[in-house]
Amino acid sequence: xxxxxxxxxxxxxxxxxxxxxxxxxxxxxxxxxxxxxxxxxxxxxxxxxxxxxxxxxxxxxxxxxxxxxxxxxxxxxxxxxxxxxxxxxxxxxxxxxxxx
Amino acid sequence: xxxxxxxxxxxxxxxxxxxxxxxxxxxxxxxxxxxxxxxxxxxxxxxxxxxxxxxxxxxxxxxxxxxxxxxxxxxxxxxxxxxxxxxxxxxxxxxxxxxxxxxxxxxxxxxxxxxxxxxxxxxxxxxxxxxxxxxxxxxx
Numbered sequence: 545x546x547x548x549x550x551x552x553x554x555x556x557x558x559x560x561x562x563x564x565x566x567x568x569x570x571x572x573x574x575x576x577x578x579x580x581x582x583x584x585x586x587x588x589x590x591x592x593x594x595x596x597x598x599x600x601x602x603x604x605x606x607x608x609x610x611x612x613x614x615x616x617x618x619x620x621x622x623x624x625x626x627x628x629x630x631x632x633x634x635x636x637x638x639x640x641x642x643x644x
Numbered sequence: 645x646x647x648x649x650x651x652x653x654x655x656x657x658x659x660x661x662x663x664x665x666x667x668x669x670x671x672x673x674x675x676x677x678x679x680x681x682x683x684x685x686x687x688x689x690x691x692x693x694x695x696x697x698x699x700x701x702x703x704x705x706x707x708x709x710x711x712x713x714x715x716x717x718x719x720x721x722x723x724x725x726x727x728x729x730x731x732x733x734x735x736x737x738x739x740x741x742x743x744x745x746x747x748x749x750x751x752x753x754x755x756x757x758x759x760x761x762x763x764x765x766x767x768x769x770x771x772x773x774x775x776x777x778x779x780x781x782x783x784x
Contacts, residue, residue: 545775545776545781557696558664561664561695561696564747564768564772565695565745565768565771565772565775566772566775566776567772567773567776570776639778639779639780639781640781641662641775641781641783642781642783643662643664643783644664644672644783644784
């Protein structure tokens with residue numbers, strides 16, 4: 545299953561709930577304001593740093609760039625994907641759960 | 645106008661509906677509820693899950709008279725009746741579960757007695773298995 549999170553962890557609890565209610569090993573893709581969770585050195589970084597230990601975590605590059613952030617600020621172990629990568633992930637995983 | 649044919653005869657999937665928002669503040673709760681009712685029309689299996697502030701959707705005693713909005717919580721009574729019909733009628737192949745996440749309920753000082761319908765209270769770990777095993781997850 546592919547889980548997407550599109551809200552900043554500073555604004556909503558979507559990432560927390562996603563991490564609590566998803567299985568270890570299932571993939572997470574951070575999109576839109578959700579990409580903020582993928583950035584190093586914030587008060588929220590520990591959540592994704594912990595998640596990469598037990599599952600694949602991806603972040604959508606265009607959404608990172610759009611917010612004035614750069615790919616080298618992305619937490620180690622988080623893979624940056626483009627739109628084609630997003631499509632591939634959706635295709636690979638079949639079932640998708642959007643945490644709004 | 646083009647005519648479409650849908651080959652849905654006999655198609656049966658398990659849908660998990662995630663209710664995560666409190667009622668009335670946004671339209672999420674009502675939209676998910678409508679989707680649940682549509683799934684009933686097609687006799688699909690449904691896990692109707694309430695977590696985070698979504699647990700307040702099932703709280704007994706909503707009184708919306710003073711906010712000028714329709715109190716949609718009686719509809720959950722219909723969902724409970726629908727579920728009971730499905731459980732008892734052998735001709736209806738539809739399995740519905742109304743699930744509250746224990747962690748969200750307890751974090752808000754609620755107990756299973758606070759809800760207007762009978763619910764299954766499941767831990768986050770038990771719920772994660774149910775979400776993962778479903779064919780389709782509708783977030784809201």
